[in-house]
Amino acid sequence: MPGSVVITRPRAQAESLARAVAALGRTPVLLPLLEIAPLADQSPLAAALADLERYALVAFVSPNAIDAAFAHLEGWPRQVALAVLGEGSRAALARHGVDSGKATILAPLDPARSDSETLLASLDLAALAGKRVLIVRGESGRELMAEGFSTAGAEVTVVPAYRRSVPALSPQLAAQLRALLDSPNDWIITSSEALRGLFALLRQLGDALVEQMQQQHVIVPHARIAETAQALGLARVTLTGSGDERLLAALQSQS
Structure with missing residues (x-):
């Protein structure tokens, strides 16, 4: 058995x-x-999400980041693209009413490598030059995604959404x-x-x-x-x- x-x-x-x-x-x-816990100070996250239309792309590093962000949101502006790392994050977006019919959702092309490197390799980074990108992540994490967008010429904002331990x-x-x-x-x-x-x-x-x-x-x-x-x-x-x-x-x- x-x-x-x-x-x-x-x-x-x-x-x-x-x-x-x-x-x-x-x-x-x-x-x-x-263990996932909300941050004591939610104001940086709330401020970053208050005017989503200024971003060309919002990247979520995990389902936890999505859940934390949508606690401050009532919907999603269709013109703002989202980037996620895996199917778990797609499912989290769907729970909040966002799917590929309501927004552009970008993800790594290789399902076995759902990481920042593969996401960056799957995106048209040149199209983000001079545009604003928001990354929603845990209180700590890898810097590779932010560095990749910055190298491409994007104006990158990184905001913590939760603490994990x-x-x-x-x-x-x-x-x-x-x-x-x-x-x-x-x-x-x-x-x-x-x-x-x-x-x-x-x-x-x-x-x-x-x-x-x-x-x-x-x-x-x-x-x-x-x-x-x-x-x-x-x-x-x-x-x-x-x-x-x-x-x-x-x-x-x-x-």
């Missing part, structure tokens, strides 16, 4: 995937490895990790930061648990996460490409 399916997304984004996993006849286990190692979390590593499971990892955080937690519990994790099967949507997994010594990594349907198809192939 296959083991459980460990879903490591932030809790607010994990429940729909957990229902889909259960519909496959598998047992989902929620193990949020990133790895949970502290509580006795309850330690017990859950030990229990999960007692048997083989399928782990869905959708963030390199979360994966690095998981190994940091396990190192606090001892090398034996790190070695047990390295033998688990992980399913990842992006090549960058697969590279992180391999660098951390994980022996069984399945790369699916962006989108929950691809994650679920990989699970079915393991059954």
Whole structure:
């Protein structure tokens, strides 16, 4: 019998995937490895979004960025293009009533590489020269996207929308990790930061648990996460490409 399916997304984004996993006849286990919190000062985000029409493009780095932004919005101006990194962000836009019929949504052409590099390579950057671009992201993050737009001649504004952090190692979390590593499971990892955080937690519990994790099967949507997994010594990594349907198809192939 296959083991459980460990879903490591932030809790607010994990429940729909957990229902889909259960519909496959598998047992989902929620193990949020990133905690998402609103920033105490929302005024920079609200100010940046107050006059969207001045931007030629707004880039969202994650579904969390979209959810945080739309808490300040009642709609989206059709003439302002959006850029996202993966299918999860497309789904987040759809939840807020924005799809390709209502706005221009740009994304990486390669679903296995839903990252800033591939997004930049997929865009007509020359067309953004002299125009304004807004990037909505977490409080910290990679600078590559902003640098790419700036190099192309765009006037770039970067605004933080939320804070993310790895949970502290509580006795309850330690017990859950030990229990999960007692048997083989399928782990869905959708963030390199979360994966690095998981190994940091396990190192606090001892090398034996790190070695047990390295033998688990992980399913990842992006090549960058697969590279992180391999660098951390994980022996069984399945790369699916962006989108929950691809994650679920990989699970079915393991059954």
